[in-house]
Amino acid sequence: MDSCVRLWDDYVYLVDVRQENKALQDTVAQLKEELAKSREEAAEAPRLRRLMAFGQAVEWSRLGVRVIAHHLGPGAVLDTLMVDRGRTSLVKQNDPLVTADGVIGRVLRTAPTVATVLLLTDINSKIPVIGSSSRISGVLCGRGDNSTLELRYIPQNAPLRAGETLVTSGLAGIFPKGLPVAQVQTVERSDISLFLNVRALPLVDLRNVEEGLILHRLLPEPVLEDDSILPEDQKETGSADPKKPQKKSGAKKKAPAAG
Numbered sequence: 113m114d115s116c117v118r119l120w121d122d123y124v125y126l127v128d129v130r131q132e133n134k135a136l137q138d139t140v141a142q143l144k145e146e147l148a149k150s151r152e153e154a155a156e157a158p159r160l161r162r163l164m165a166f167g168q169a170v171e172w173s174r175l176g177v178r179v180i181a182h183h184l185g186p187g188a189v190l191d192t193l194m195v196d197r198g199r200t201s202l203v204k205q206n207d208p209l210v211t212a213d214g215v216i217g218r219v220l221r222t223a224p225t226v227a228t229v230l231l232l233t234d235i236n237s238k239i240p241v242i243g244s245s246s247r248i249s250g251v252l253c254g255r256g257d258n259s260t261l262e263l264r265y266i267p268q269n270a271p272l273r274a275g276e277t278l279v280t281s282g283l284a285g286i287f288p289k290g291l292p293v294a295q296v297q298t299v300e301r302s303d304i305s306l307f308l309n310v311r312a313l314p315l316v317d318l319r320n321v322e323e324g325l326i327l328h329r330l331l332p333e334p335v336l337e338d339d340s341i342l343p344e345d346q347k348e349t350g351s352a353d354p355k356k357p358q359k360k361s362g363a364k365k366k367a368p369a370a371g
Contacts, residue, residue, distance in 0.1 A: 175327075177209070
């Protein structure tokens, strides 16, 4: 009888130990999760502080976003990433995406709650830039290899040197002037071209970017007085007011024959 009682007591004891062990394991797992979260927040804090300190002209608003997907590599049709803000947050096509380190790219398309950003390394990306010290202007183009960039239209006699930082010139109107974009890596002369062969690297680690700022122009963009932007019923008259057509001065003159 005593042996049966002892056996039962041992069984109950083992059950209690097992339950306590399971509770301790759950506590350890929870503590590990909280520790990992704390470390992530600690690593994230400096990045967010740098973003908050990012200065920009008053005509541009700033919207903080998080990267939720990357599309890079040989299998990707375009070098893009996706952020967690879209049309409901007033994100629009061509809005720049930047970090405190430099330019990431521009918004390619938007959905209600997300947006797709075309990276500056994509072959379709072209950004007007200027050398921070040489003040030489050119167009920074993606090469589609996820890493390097090509700086085009730099004259052979330009005082551009490796190591110089390239910043946005603001000429196209999409990016504000003065944003850091890339660093010149190589400058080579060509015997068959009027321009230098210049390669550069992005200042932002595009594969590991986690947060950023979408910039949105607050002031309306200037409207060019170009016949190509007039409605069809106004192109014939050349007048902005279809009710007030311009008077014709006479029969059209024929263009002289080439000869």
